[in-house]
Each structure stands twice: as C-alpha cells, then as structure tokens.
Amino acid sequence: MKKLFARIKLPAFLEDERLLIVSAVMLVLAALDVIVAFFIRPLVAVLLLLFLIGLVAAVFYALATITANTNKYISDLSYRIKRGEQEALIKMPVGILIYDDRLNIEWANPYLQQYFGDQDFLGQPLSVVDPALGELVAGKQQSNERQKIHWGDHEFEMIIQKSIGVVYLMDITRYAQIEAQAAEERVAIGQIFLDNYDELTQTMEDQARSTLNSYVTNQLTDWANNFGMFVKRIGDDRFLLIAYVRALKKVEKDKFHILDVIREETSKQNFPLTLSVGIAYGEADLGQLALTSQSNLDLALGRGGDQVVVRAKNEQARFYGGKTNPMEKRTRVRARMISGALQELFKQTDKIFVTGHQRPDMDSVGAALGIRRIAQMNGKECYVVIEPDQLHSDVQRLMQLIGKDPDTANAIITPEAALAQATGQSLFVMVDHSKPTITGAPALYDRLAARTVIIDHHRRGEEFPDNPMLVYIEPYASSTCELIAEMFEYQPTNVAGLNKLEATAMLAGITVDTRNFSLRTGTRTFDAASYLRSNGADSLLTQNLLKENVDAYIQKNHLIDSVEMITANMALCTGEETKPYDPVIAAQAADTLLSLNGIEASFVVTRRPDNRIGVSARSLGDINVQVIMERLGGGGHLSNAATQIDGKTVTQVTTMLREAIADEQAEN
Numbered sequence: 304m305k306k307l308f309a310r311i312k313l314p315a316f317l318e319d320e321r322l323l324i325v326s327a328v329m330l331v332l333a334a335l336d337v338i339v340a341f342f343i344r345p346l347v348a349v350l351l352l353l354f355l356i357g358l359v360a361a362v363f364y365a366l367a368t369i370t371a372n373t374n375k376y377i378s379d380l381s382y383r384i385k386r387g388e389q390e391a392l393i394k395m396p397v398g399i400l401i402y403d404d405r406l407n408i409e410w411a412n413p414y415l416q417q418y419f420g421d422q423d424f425l426g427q428p429l430s431v432v433d434p435a436l437g438e439l440v441a442g443k444q445q446s447n448e449r450q451k452i453h454w455g456d457h458e459f460e461m462i463i464q465k466s467i468g469v470v471y472l473m474d475i476t477r478y479a480q481i482e483a484q485a486a487e488e489r490v491a492i493g494q495i496f497l498d499n500y501d502e503l504t505q506t507m508e509d510q511a512r513s514t515l516n517s518y519v520t521n522q523l524t525d526w527a528n529n530f531g532m533f534v535k536r537i538g539d540d541r542f543l544l545i546a547y548v549r550a551l552k553k554v555e556k557d558k559f560h561i562l563d564v565i566r567e568e569t570s571k572q573n574f575p576l577t578l579s580v581g582i583a584y585g586e587a588d589l590g591q592l593a594l595t596s597q598s599n600l601d602l603a604l605g606r607g608g609d610q611v612v613v614r615a616k617n618e619q620a621r622f623y624g625g626k627t628n629p630m631e632k633r634t635r636v637r638a639r640m641i642s643g644a645l646q647e648l649f650k651q652t653d654k655i656f657v658t659g660h661q662r663p664d665m666d667s668v669g670a671a672l673g674i675r676r677i678a679q680m681n682g683k684e685c686y687v688v689i690e691p692d693q694l695h696s697d698v699q700r701l702m703q704l705i706g707k708d709p710d711t712a713n714a715i716i717t718p719e720a721a722l723a724q725a726t727g728q729s730l731f732v733m734v735d736h737s738k739p740t741i742t743g744a745p746a747l748y749d750r751l752a753a754r755t756v757i758i759d760h761h762r763r764g765e766e767f768p769d770n771p772m773l774v775y776i777e778p779y780a781s782s783t784c785e786l787i788a789e790m791f792e793y794q795p796t797n798v799a800g801l802n803k804l805e806a807t808a809m810l811a812g813i814t815v816d817t818r819n820f821s822l823r824t825g826t827r828t829f830d831a832a833s834y835l836r837s838n839g840a841d842s843l844l845t846q847n848l849l850k851e852n853v854d855a856y857i858q859k860n861h862l863i864d865s866v867e868m869i870t871a872n873m874a875l876c877t878g879e880e881t882k883p884y885d886p887v888i889a890a891q892a893a894d895t896l897l898s899l900n901g902i903e904a905s906f907v908v909t910r911r912p913d914n915r916i917g918v919s920a921r922s923l924g925d926i927n928v929q930v931i932m933e934r935l936g937g938g939g940h941l942s943n944a945a946t947q948i949d950g951k952t953v954t955q956v957t958t959m960l961r962e963a964i965a966d967e968q969a970e971n
Contacts, residue, residue, distance in 0.1 A: 330359070398459075398472035402429060406441060415472060418455065440470055451475075491551045491584035492596045493544030495523065498577045498608040500540035507574070515574060519565065526561045530554050548584050551613070558970070559611045559623045566609065577609035585615035605763030607778035607941075620765045625930065625941070638786075641775045642793040648756065648772060649681045652730040656721050656751070658688035658743040660736035662886055665849070666782045667743075668698055669812030670734040670758065672805045673787035675714055680794045686714050688721045688744045695887040696852050697815075701808055708804060718744035725750055730772075732756045735783040737776060738766045738938075758783060760816075762929060764938040778940065781828040784812035788831035803839035810840040811848050818894055822924075822942060855888050862892040862907060869964060873926070874902045878909035880953050886917055890945070893921040904928055908957050915947045916956040934963040 333355050341348035398415030402408055406429045411419070419432065430437030439452050444463045452461050454472075458479035462471040497519065504512050520536055527534040530553050532546035546554075562578050569576040581600025586592040599612040602620065606612075610625030649655065657674045659667025671687045678685035694702065705711050716724075721744060725731075731751035733742055737759045742748050748755070748768075756773045760780040780786050788809060791800060801809075813832055817824050820832070836842070851859070862876045862884070869875045874896045878884050889907045896905035904922040911917045918935065920928035922942045929944040935956075937946020948956050 396474070398470075398474070400429075400470040400472070402440075402468050402470070404468070406430065406437065408432060409468075418457075451479075487547060487549035487552075489548045489584055490589070490592070491544075491546045491548055491582055492589070492592045493546070493580055493582035494596050494600045495534070495542035495544055496579045496600055496604065496608075497540040498579050498604070500576065503574045503576060504539075511574075515569070515576070518569075519576065522561065522565055522568075530557075544580070544582065551582065551584065555613065555621070555623070562609065562611065562624045579603040579608040580611040582611065582613045583615070585618070602763055602765070602767075605774075605776045605778070607762050622930070622933065625762075625927070638789040639793050641773070642790040644773055645677070645756065645790070646681055646794075648730060649678060649683045652683065652728055652754070653726055654724065654729045655683055655685040655732060656688050656725065656729060656744070656747060657685060657732040657734060658718075658721075658747070659734050660738075660741045661690070661743055662693045662695065663689060663698060663735075663743060664695065664812075664887065665697055665701070665808065665815045666784055666812035667735040668701060669805075669808040669810075670783035670787050671732075672711075672808050673784060673791075673801070674732050674734060674758070676801055676805055677787070677790060677794055680798045680800065686716050686721060686724070688718055688747065689715055690718060690743055693743075695885060696855060697811070697848050697850075697887075700848050701811075704804055708802075711804065718747055722747050722750060728754075730754050730756060732758065733768075734758050734787075736761065737763055737768070737774075739768055740766060758786060760786060761939055764933075779825070781823045781825070782813045782816035784809040784816075785828055785831040788813075788834055789827070791834065801835070801838040803841065806835045806838040806840035807844050807848070810835045810842070811845045814845055815849065816943075823940070851891070855885065855891075858884060858888050859892045859895065862889065862909070863895060866896065869906070869961060870968075872901060872903040873964065874899070874905045875957070875960070876905070876907045877953055877957055878907075880910070882910065883912045883914075884909035884917075886911055886919070886945075889917060889919045890921075893919040897921055897923060906960060908953055908960060910953055911947065915949050916951050916953055917947050918945060918956065918960060920944045931960075931963050931967050934966065935959060 337348050337352050337355065340351050396414055397412075398418065399410075399412040400408065400415055401410040408424050408427055408429055410425070422432065424432040428437070429440060433454075436454055439454065439461070440463065443450055443452075443461065444465045447462070447464065450461050452459050457474055457476045460473045460475050463469075464471075504515065507515070516539075523534050523542060527544070527546075530546070531550045532544060532554075535543045537543050559580070562580075566575060566577050579600060581596045581598065581603055583592050583595035583599055586595060595614065595616075599614050599620065603610050603612040603625075606622070606625055608625075611623040612620050613623070614620040655674075655678045657671045657678075659671055663671075668687075668689070671689075675685040675687055689702075691702075702715070705715060725747060729751055731744075731748060731754060733748075733755060735758075736742060737757050739745070739748050739752075752768060753770060753772075755768050755771045756775075757768065757771050758775045760777055760783050762778045763776050775786065777786055794800070810832060813828065813835075814820070817828065820828065832840075862878055865876050865878075866874050867876075876892055876896065878889070886909075889909045893905045893907045896902050896907075904920070904926040906928075907919045909917055909919075918932065918937065920932050920939070920943075922928045924942050927941045929939050929941050932938055932944035932946045935946045935948065937944060939945055948959075951959070
C-alpha cells in the first residue's frame, strides 16, 4: 500500500503547500454542500456532484497546463540568460583578462585579444606579453576603484578584482578624445599691457608715436593670427586677447617669443618697449575669467613687467619672460599717491605695527624704522615688531644703539607683545617682503590679515595676501628703504622728521641691498641716499654697523673654500651637512663669489639655524637667478634671489639646484 501511495504523484502546482491547503478546504466545502443537498433534494445533489467533478477536472487541467507552460518559460528564460551571459562574456565590448597569482594570463575574451594581436599569450606572463599593461596591472591591483589608464594608443577605464584575478578594461578612447577636444576649446582671456608706453611717448613727436603704435599693433596682430588668436587694441597701452586653450598651448611652447621680438626691435629704434601679459582660462564664467586675467596681469607687473603670467583655475601660475632687468618706470607722482593713501589709512587706525621678514636684514629694519617715523609725523602710535632671537650681527649693533634712545627703544616690541596690543582697528605693515609665510610676526598677520599694507621692492610671487588695503611693490627700486625715503617729501613739515639714527639705518639698508651702490642702483637711489645724508645719516657709522665679526668672516671664507664650477660661469658653494649657517653669511659668500673673475652667477647651499636648507643665489644681471629659485619654490630679483626647503639634506637640495639650472638652460 505504501508503495502504491509513493507512486501517486500530485500535480506540480499542488506541491506548493499553500495551494494544497486551499484546494483541500475548497473540496471539503464542496463535498459538504453536496451532502446537504442530497438530504434536501437528491436530484439536485447528483447534478451538483457532476458539476463539481467537472469543475475540479477543468481547474486541475488548467492549473496543470499553466504550471507546465510556466516551467517551460522559466527553463527557456534560464537558458537564454545563461547563453546571453556566455555571449556577453565573449562578445561584449569590454576586455576581460583572467590571471593567476604570478600574473600569468589564464584567459582573455575575444574583445581583448584584438589588442594583443596574433601572439599566443595563454599561460604566458603578462609582463612578457605586454610589459606596459603588465606594469599597469601590477601597480594598480591594490585598488578596486575605477582607474583611467593609457595603454598603447588607447585610453581605458580599468577595474581590477584582485581576489579572483580578473581585470576589466573598457575602451574610452573616443570619449577621452571628446573630453580633450572640449578642454582644448575652452576660452582663454588675456590682457596685454605696454609697460613703459606713457614714459616713452610723452616726449615723442606725433609721427614717431604713430609709427610706434602701428608697429606694436601689427606685430601683435600678426602674432595672434599665426597662432589662431584674436587681439584687439582697447586703449593706448592695452590690448585684449581671446584664444582657445589649444592655441595658448602653442604660444606657451613658443615661450611667448613676441616679448623678445618687440623689446629687441624697439630697442634698436632707441625706444625700448616691453610687454606684460596676464592670461586666464578654466572658468565657466567669462566675467570671473576677465577678473582673473587682470589679477594675473597685476602679478606680472608686480614682478617687474616684461613677462607673461598664465594661470588656470585651481592651478599654479606659469611664468614666461622676465629675464631682463626691469626698467625704472615709477614716478614721483606714484610715490606721492602712495604716501597720500598711506596717510588716509593712518587716519582710520588706532595703532600701527610694522615688521620685516624673518631674520631681518638692515633694509628690513631700516624700512620699519622709516614707517614708524612717518606714522609719528602723522600723529599715530607705531611699533616695530622684531623677534630678538633672529638678528644678525649688524642688526644687533643697530639694536644696541637704539637701546640708548628710550623713545625708539620703547617702540621695538616682540611679536607676542604686538599680538597682545593689537585691536580690530590696528594696521599691519609688511616691509621688504610680501609673502605671509616669511613674515616676522605670523600670528599678528593672521589677526590683521584684512588690515594689511605691503611695501616691498622684491618681485611679487604667487603667494600673496588675499585682500591687502594698500600695495606698493616696485621691483626696480634698489631697496625698500629707497621707496620709503621718497615718501618723506610728502609728509607734514611742522613736525620732527628723521633723526640721525633712523636715517643711518635706512642708508645702511640701501648700502646692503646695492652692495655699496654697485648693483641695482639708479638716479632715484642716489637721490634717496642724498636725502638721508641731509637728515644726518652717518656714512662712517653705516660702515661700522655693517662690519663683519671674526667668526662670520671665518665661516664665510670656509664656505668659499668649497667652491666648484657648475658651468663655465656659475659657481656653487655648499656648507657642511650638519652645521647651521647664518643666512646672512651665506648671502655674503654668494656676493663675494661674484667679485671673482669669470663668475657671473653664484649659489650657496647651507643648513639654516631653523634646520631648513637655504639657497642664496646672486648674479651680475646676465643670468636670471630668480627664475631658477622659483623652480625650487623661492623667488627674489633677477640678480638676487633665494629659497628655503624643508625636509631635505644639503646634498639633496644641491642635486635639485643642479637639475633646476640644467632645466632652465635647456628651455632657454
């Protein structure tokens, strides 16, 4: 009997327990209806029984048919899915590569095989079959993220599943080309400024001026047409430049040779004209793009002009040109305007704090004392902020003399004391520097960043305060003391002016930065020195302040003993790896090297007392040491520049310096 029941197989749809229970309940209820009907009317009961038997048979047949069709559909669908998976694995436009633990190729789908050509690669090491792909897979298999790679002539998106040893490669070359084309067709806006146009043309006859205008316009128009750009003159000394990024790349590759062409050709006609250009791209907003291009032009002018600044959004600026000494184009009018603007700012402040750069030199301290005297002449309280532990011997001698003058001595305070006294209405004046990272009072700068004035003679770098209240940067001035000395002419005359010690300190600052009036001096330099002398500056005292002590002299000579020639006209000195050298000594050693025959540029690499590696660079003017130092993160002047580098050794920085010099020479 058990075997008989075992042979009975229920329909497939009744294998579902829920359907079985529902079916049983319905049959029981139907049977009860038949039984009840039999006692009432037997004939009706017989008819109901026959109807019930027919209905059950029809339902069973329908459900059996539906179940069979469903099972067939599911079976067919499963087959199609599996077949589709197999076909997709083989034919879909995604490369699939399976490899073992040793990066041997175990399988690749036909789509990927076409990239390997006809070579037999199964079982072969991937690094042997295709070294480039092997290196990419080996180097990136730790990441499960999508990665864009360049393999052969194609661009791919690559995903690596290291756990199962599978590489997926999707060819996105077409989309990469579209993206590259879109990037190259972005708009770049530039502003071209003729640096010394006003100075040249104010004494010219109309015909000569017209000839100059025609020459410059024709040169710029031809240059723009050659590179597929548009140039339009929008003022006597200004042009508007519009270009695609692809054209800009070609011009950058050409190193903006147009600057050299116009400067050299106009020099032959005895009216040397230079250009400054600011170019911006990468912004979707054309208004913002124009503002950025103006900012880049300001940066080019702040670095002395005769150069180009190119900068895209969220990128570092790129500099071209600037390889000649800047021409002296500031006027007495500008000095008077800056002096008046400074007086207006003084009226809006309660206290003034002035500081130079870290480890201040004589120009930095002398300029600070000059600003303090100007503030006093305008009835304002002013303090000179100096860190006493960072002074060289010449500044220490000056501080000893200042200590004998109680009025001036009380105005010399530490950065901590200045921070405690500063208020929301105080003014912070940065002299002889414009980089916040090298200021002598960084905490005070952070407190008064929105109320900052900058007076400097170094070329402006990319690092710069965001919104200074007043900027007076003149790279063609010999020193900051020279700039400040010119301001005294426009101060109130009914109050006490410079005293002897302040005038002497400022004269010493000019003397240091000009190497005894032998470098970067113009007529304005001697005018400033003459003014300081008329106010009591003592040249003999200046020489005494600038005397070297014996230890410094020995250290300087020790550095010079290590001299070696990098090129036929460039000298290099390196300090001992673990011995700290005062930056002033390193600078003096670089200056001394220039006095030797055949040396046109000198570099001194030493470890500083703050454990950073410093590089002092000097030249006689034919070699631009500023652009070399900028490659190492520093800056300065064409003939006087420096940088400081963290986390490196003297040997490593020396290697970096040699590479920077080689790269600069290769580009020029």
